Amino acid sequence: MxxxxxxxxxxxxxxxxxxxxxxxxxxxxxxxxxxxxxxxxxxxxxxxxxxxxxxxxxxxxxxxxxxxxxxxxxxxxxxxxxxxxxxxxxxxxxRPGPDALRHAQDKLVMRRRLGEIGAPVPAYSHVPPSAPPAFLESFAREHGWPLVLKAVRGGYDGKGVWVLEGLGREEADLVGRLTGQGVDLLVEEHVAFRRELAALVARSPHGQGAAYPVVETVQEDGICVEVIAPAPGLDGDLAAEAQRLALDIADRLGVAGLLAVELFETDRGLLVNELAMRPHNSGHWTIEGARTSQFEQHLRAVLDLPLGSTEPTAPYTVMANVLGGDDPALYPRYLHVMAHDPGVKVHFYGKGVRPGRKIGHVTALGSDPDEVRERARHAADYLRWGPAMGPAARDETKEDAS
Amino acid sequence: MxxxxxxxxxxxxxxxxxxxxxxxxxxxxxxxxxxxxxxxxxxxxxxxxxxxxxxxxxxxxxxxxxxxxxxxxxxxxxxxxxxxxxxxxxxxxxRPGPDALRHAQDKLVMRRRLGEIGAPVPAYSHVPPSAPPAFLESFAREHGWPLVLKAVRGGYDGKGVWVLEGLGREEADLVGRLTGQGVDLLVEEHVAFRRELAALVARSPHGQGAAYPVVETVQEDGICVEVIAPAPGLDGDLAAEAQRLALDIADRLGVAGLLAVELFETDRGLLVNELAMRPHNSGHWTIEGARTSQFEQHLRAVLDLPLGSTEPTAPYTVMANVLGGDDPALYPRYLHVMAHDPGVKVHFYGKGVRPGRKIGHVTALGSDPDEVRERARHAADYLRWGPAMGPAARDETKEDAS
Known part of the structure; x- marks a missing residue:
């Protein structure tokens, strides 16, 4: 052809x-x-x-x-x-090239490099494989419990990340198992954040940059369940700082394509949590919510075409991930979701439905962030659970029936 | 699979x-x-x-x-x-079913049916194959020259439509050739319209209807070159009448899917020109310009899912068709178009580039219809002609260089 x-x-x-x-x-x-x-x-x-x-x-x-x-x-x-x-x-x-991409592949490389360029990061340390429990105790004496233990490579969606409340038998077993398997580990302070944010930018090989509005991401069990664009009530200076930070990281690391910078908003300012160099869950809202979707933007960036407008199409856009429920048949639920709210957009990924698996997302747009969140939330919950709307509701139903 | x-x-x-x-x-x-x-x-x-x-x-x-x-x-x-x-x-x-679709396949069936249901149509008549020239003369005595001659079946994009200024030798030859080929013909008055409009609606098998804002379509040589949504300055009552008319036709004809009603805006009100029962060139603007694109709406309608919101995403959206120029390489021109206007969206259909062939479209959005038209027009012209921007400009360039 x-x-x-x-x-x-x-x-x-x-x-x-x-x-x-x-x-x-x-x-x-x-x-x-x-x-x-x-x-x-x-x-x-x-x-x-x-x-x-x-x-x-x-x-x-x-x-x-x-x-x-x-x-x-x-x-x-x-x-x-x-x-x-x-x-x-x-x-x-x-694109991104290997020199940039390694910062999204290896959390230790990323932490060191961000430190070098002066980006704010949580306290962290490589865990020496020789004596991990003693090392963790010593790190905790300085930074307090809980600690966050991370696999240096290969983690995603909460996999490869463990929060340790202390170093009891269970935790010691985990650490022993991981080091026994040769998993290279990183320890970080457990950041007391107000909320999580994400700054999504694109950079093209010839050096053009473009930043999307900074969003709030809501996680459950390490999985992003909801994204609100822009982050409601975010201080304008802080939003600009997050965008500048992401553009600066993209530039210093020589990213070609998208860069998503996951951030903690804390009392002491912004801290960089993770980097991703690809279209990112925190940017799915852009399909409807921005003039150029992150997917088009990524293509434009890797092809070294001029980048597209990141202007929002509505005051607020909320994306909610659809997780699989017990029933594999998603489609019959479209009827309710679409009839209930003609403005909600349904995205299904064509994947098999398994409980807890990300199988799609929904997007809603409007002027009131709370109302838009409620609409997106309702649609995502209904697609997961159907008319019973969640295990809690179903348990209640059972009790009512008994 | x-x-x-x-x-x-x-x-x-x-x-x-x-x-x-x-x-x-x-x-x-x-x-x-x-x-x-x-x-x-x-x-x-x-x-x-x-x-x-x-x-x-x-x-x-x-x-x-x-x-x-x-x-x-x-x-x-x-x-x-x-x-x-x-x-x-x-x-x-x-979907649409054969009983509905025949009204988009056969212009005579369509005209008769629209007459029956009281929809406003131009004066028309079937041309009897026995004595067409005499018949056309007689039709013109009643409705004046020019006349519009149409093939009852198989026309599109200006093909199968001829404007006759009179019945000279050339016109008589044309009519003779067509009737000789067995082409069934329709004659219509040449409507002195102010402009052309299109009303796009969807109807689902269970009877739900949804109407998009009424647009202005700009034709050149029988091909739609530009669509402005909504039609600038269109009287609110007339817009509502066009939407009602389209919804009514969809309902009476039992359409399942999209129905595009091409209209003439005239001093005596609206007249229906053509019907199409599918996604339509006059609705391409909805990809970026409406919360639900016509393509998603068509899928929802034929699947009998509830229809999506037709709310616009910007005060004005302009779509300009990209026609092929002399140079088959379209892609290098993306650079200019995208750098010139980060908000313009380029759609290319993956078709071979031939002079005058519809090979894609561009969309621009904004608040001022003239400014938005100019942006869409510039992008479409550049994609067609490149830096010379049209044969006229190129001729000037040649003269300058001589």
Missing amino acids: TDPAQMPVVGMAGGGQLARMTQQAAIGLGVSLRVLAGSADDSAARVCADVRVGDDSSLDDLRAFAKGCDVVTFDHEHVPEAHIRDLEASGVPC | TDPAQMPVVGMAGGGQLARMTQQAAIGLGVSLRVLAGSADDSAARVCADVRVGDDSSLDDLRAFAKGCDVVTFDHEHVPEAHIRDLEASGVPC
Whole structure:
């Protein structure tokens, strides 16, 4: 199939929902999106015309996939750095490049580098594998309990992060198990934050930057469940500082593409929690809530096209993640959600429904943040639980029936 | 590939840009879109995972395509009515159904039916194949020259429509050639309109209706080049009348899906020009300019889901079609267009670039309709002509250089 208009081919390693939503943006721009998916059933593989099934930790699969791509990008952080360097050496630009991406792959590299460039970070330390319990005790004497233990590599969505209230038997067993498995660990102070924020920016290879409004992210069990854009009541100076910080990090790290900076808002100011260099859950609201969606913006950035307007389309936009419930049939619930609120937008990722799994998201827009949150929340809860609206409600129903 | 969440499969006959943009909406909803495309190179075939290559005027191809679809819909009007009836008899719902769709397939059926239900239409008559020139002379004596001659079936984008200034030799030859080819003809008065409008509505099988703001459409050589939403300065009563008229036609004709009613605004009020029962060029602005795009709305309607909000996202949205110029390479021009205006949205259909062919569209939004038009116009012109900005400008440049 030849492209009649000589449009570029963007390869995206990973076939999850981020690649899926990138395909919507690619269709608009007329850019061809090729995904490297682990299976033909993957979220993005179900909706793309150019799907390569393979293992994105295999160099052979990556090489075959990248052949003919004008640029390669990623929908996750797990492609090995050495493989990315190999692709670049073979002449395929990877964006973000390996020198930038390692800061999203390795939390210790990230913490050290942020420290070097003067970005505010929580107190942290590498945990020496020789004597972890003694080290943690000593770190706690300085910073207090609880502590946050993190795997240096490979964590996401709360996986690879443990909050230790003390060093009892259970905690000592955990630490012993992890070090026994060779998991490299980082310890951080447990930040007493007011709330969590995220600053999403894009940077193009030629150096243009663009910042979205700073959002509030609401987490449950380490999973982002809700994003409010902009963060309600956020001080204007603090919002500008967060945007400047994210643009500065993107610039200093040489990011090409999106950079999401997860932040803690604390009494002593902002602290950087995590970095991601790809479309990010905290930016899904931009599909409806901003003139340029984060997915289009990522494509524009990795293609070194001028960046699009980040102007909001409504005073407030709220995104709520839809988690799987017990019933695999999501679609019949569309009827209620759409009839209840014609303005709510439903996004389903084409994934199998399993309890607690992120399977989609909903977006609502309006002028009153509380009202918009309630609308998004209702839709997400209904899609998860159906008419019973949650285990609590269902337990009540059972009691009523008894 | 089994669908883990039991989402419906929508089949769309036709693989053009309307199916392509419907795929963007289907990805969001998690609905599977299957397209029947004439070739694997078709606009929609390039971006869909489930593509059947075949001839949508062949009953065998249609049957094979429809097998396993929960509902079949169309991105054009040219699937034969008898075939649609056959699919419905085999148990696959077609939306719009054949009884409604014939009003978009046959201009004489449409004119007669609109007359019956009291919708305002231009004076028209079927042209008897026996003595067309005499008939046209007689029609002109009543309604004046020029006349508009239309093929009863198969026209689109100005094809199948001829404006006759009189009945000289050239015109007589044309009429003779058409009747000789067995083309069934309709004659209409040439309406002295102030401007052209379009009223886009959706109707679902269970009878819900939703109307978008009434737009102004600007045509050149029978091709829509620009759409301004809402129609600037349109009297509120007239706008409401246009919406009511479109909703009423959708209801009386039993439309399931979208209905675009092309209207003339005249000194004697509104007159219906054409009907289309699918996503329509006059509704492309809704992708960015309305809370629910026409493509999502069409999917919701044909699936009998509750309809989405048609609320605009900006005071004014302007869509300008991008026509092909002499240079097939469109992409390098993205750089200028995007740098010049970060708020303009570019849509490219993945089609080969040929002079005058609709290959994409651009959208701009804002508060001042003139300014928004200028921005959309500039982007569309630049994408067509490049730095020379049109044949006139290029001629000037040549003169300057000489």
